[in-house]
Amino acid sequence: MKTNPMSVLVRLVVLGLLVAGFHAKPANAQTLSGKFTLSSATRWAQVTLPPGDYSFKMDAMSPGYKFTVSRGAQHVALIVGRAYNYTSSARSEMMVENGTVRGFTLAPMGMTFLYPAKNPGGREVPREPQAAQVIPIAAVSVGR
Numbered sequence: 001m002k003t004n005p006m007s008v009l010v011r012l013v014v015l016g017l018l019v020a021g022f023h024a025k026p027a028n029a030q031t032l033s034g035k036f037t038l039s040s041a042t043r044w045a046q047v048t049l050p051p052g053d054y055s056f057k058m059d060a061m062s063p064g065y066k067f068t069v070s071r072g073a074q075h076v077a078l079i080v081g082r083a084y085n086y087t088s089s090a091r092s093e094m095m096v097e098n099g100t101v102r103g104f105t106l107a108p109m110g111m112t113f114l115y116p117a118k119n120p121g122g123r124e125v126p127r128e129p130q131a132a133q134v135i136p137i138a139a140v141s142v143g144r
Helices: 003-025
Strands: 031-038 042-044 048-049 054-060 066-071 074-080 083-088 093-097 100-105 111-114 132-136 140-144
Touching: 031 132, 048 066, 048 074
Parallel strands: 042 100
Antiparallel strands: 031 054, 031 140, 042 048, 054 066, 066 074, 083 111, 093 100, 093 132, 100 111
């Protein structure tokens, strides 16, 4: 049986790209950490956080962008980053509407994570004009 040299070359190139892809790390792989203070009880995804000082860490290497939220030395929540938008905001901040986190902007990553309002049936609630609270996120640091 005669093999086509071009076919062998194409297979080797594809195999090489697959191997390189499995071992490559994203260029923006980073761990972010920061602090924020809540003045009232605030719902974030499935968790309600009481008022107080919090810190968070987010490992961009983990699938789903998971935020580990801590109060002092105790981990109190693991929040999965939902849909996100790329942003050019220079400020890291949390956007809260009616006591619920709707957005979480991390300026060093250039991303805003979005948490839409849901009704009990699981569908998105129509947005009404509401007063929003913007909570600054302090001391955002990037590590690798």
